[in-house]
Amino acid sequence: MWKENGQEAAASTVRRAAVLGAGIMGGGIAYQSALRGTPVVMKDITAASLDLGMREAGRLLGKQVSGGKMTGEAAQAVLSSIVPTLDYGGFGTVDVVVEAVVESLGIKRGVLAEVEALVPAHAVLASNTSSLSITDLAANLKRPENFVGMHFFNPVPSMPLVEVIRGERTSAAAVATVVDYARRLGKTPVVVADCPGFLVNRILTAYILAFLRLVRDGVDFVAIDKAMEAYGWPMGPAYLQDVVGMDTASHVIDVIGKGYASRLKIDGEHAVALMARAGRLGQKSGVGFYRYVRDDKGRPVKSPADDTHALLAMIQPGGTRAMDAEEIVARMMLPMVIEAAHCLESGVAASAADIDMSLVLGLGFPRQIGGALHHADALGAREVLAACERLADLGDLYRPTAGMVLLAERNGRYFE
Known part of the structure; x- marks a missing residue:
């Protein structure tokens, strides 16, 4: 049962799920569903992508076994409940489909319209989009009331929150079903309205814009990171951008900024865009605000990048300044x-x-x-x-x- 703003609806039971897109996110979602007892069909258009998704699920299950949380036999049973496929075989019996394909409005619309024609009439379609409007994605659907956003955070297995996004025509029943499914996955769902950035990324963008303004005003990014980490954040904003990736972060800033141009915007080139243009994408390229080398377990280890301050000087017209x-x-x-x-x-x-x-x-x-x-x-x-x-x-x-x-x-x- 889901109640909000006077709306009340009972959830449909999800006995079998499907995931569209088998990359790291898709594999993580399929793994989480299977691990928590809901069998899942995982579809992609290439065998290589399916292999990636199954390897991701297998890797995660391997960690469960090595950590003593489950036996090898139990892990194999979970893996066997994920069925990889290059076609839509098995989609005729699913209760929910989580779409996790590339973040493109046109591609997502096409995939969603295609799968809608193949699933039962009661099935709920959910998009794992992080930035696209749920209402816009539903434009070509015949049953938009059965469509909802289901935004997982990366990495899926360890991040507890799922945003459930209501489009303009999303029914209370569809919301209730996805809220219940998220809980069965061991997640904490929060129901939010359809708007640029939804809830978490929208508020995060305000925080990142404040960081970019400080850098433009000449404040040392290292000092900013130290101040915010001392305040209690697990990592400072510069380090966070390195982890997210400058290309991804710059895209998010642009998309959400356009939605709230009166306040969530920054004129001219900012530090993240400058880094992306210079090919300094963060951990994925080995250098961003900081420099990274891999340890013997393949984990990136942060160290200072001596040339970062000189690069940032290009967007600091007033020079540098100290700030407590x-x-x-x-x-x-x-x-x-x-x-x-x-x-x-x-x-x-x-x-x-x-x-x-x-x-x-x-x-x-x-x-x-x-x-x-x-x-x-x-x-x-x-x-x-x-x-x-x-x-x-x-x-x-x-x-x-x-x-x-x-x-x-x-x-x-x-x-x-």
């Missing part, structure tokens, strides 16, 4: 608070608790702080508004919402 850790944290965290408030006030998520839980589980937001809105409560609504006023010259990224102003007037809290 407290000011860095204030400039980094305030845009997250503001964007979280926008999401709450516009109904992207149902509650402040859902927003903060999503940031902790999907983003690695420091647990001891509890989330952006918990952070705002700890500062106090009037202090947050005063910080917005103090940083108003930095533009709309630091402009408070109407709700924040009202909250400050009564000195209220998000968590009463």
Whole structure:
């Protein structure tokens, strides 16, 4: 059963699932489904991709065995419940299909329309898109009410959050079914509205834009990373961009920025775009903000990159400047608070608790702080508004919402 905003719907039982796309994400989703007891068909258009997906599932099961969490026989049984296929054989009996093909509107629309004609009428189609509109993806579907977003975070097995995205025509029953399926996978689902970046990546983009503004203003990226890690983040924003990859990060910044051009934008070339243009993609290329070499287990080990500061000087017209850790944290965290408030006030998520839980589980937001809105409560609504006023010259990224102003007037809290 799923209830929200007066809507109530019962979930359909998912006895058999399918995954479209067998890369690292598809293999991870298929593995998680099979591991938690739901057999799955995994389809791709090439045998090489299917082999990759099955190897990924096998690798993950191997870790379960070596860690003493399951026997070899049990692992083989799980692997056998993943059926790789180059065609749509077996799709006539599935209850849910998770699409995880390349992040292209045209390709996803074509694949979804094709599979819709082959699955039972009750089957729910779910897209694992991280940036494309669910409403736009449903344009060519005959049963758009059975279509929903199901955004997993990478790596699938270890990231607990799944965003379940409602399109304009998504039914409450489809949402309920995917919410229940996510829980059966051992995940924590959060239901969010269809908008650029959905919830987590939208708020993350505000944080990354604050970082890019600091770098452009001449603040040392190493100092920023140290300040945010000392505050409680598992890694600083520069290191995070290296892990994500500059090409991917730059694309996300552009896509989400276009959706909220009044505030989530940065004029001119920014540090991540500059890195991508220079071929410094981060860990995947061996150098980004930092330099990386592989240890004997193949894991990237971070070390300083002496030429990074000279490269960044190209986009620092005012030269470099020192800034204390407290000011860095204030400039980094305030845009997250503001964007979280926008999401709450516009109904992207149902509650402040859902927003903060999503940031902790999907983003690695420091647990001891509890989330952006918990952070705002700890500062106090009037202090947050005063910080917005103090940083108003930095533009709309630091402009408070109407709700924040009202909250400050009564000195209220998000968590009463």
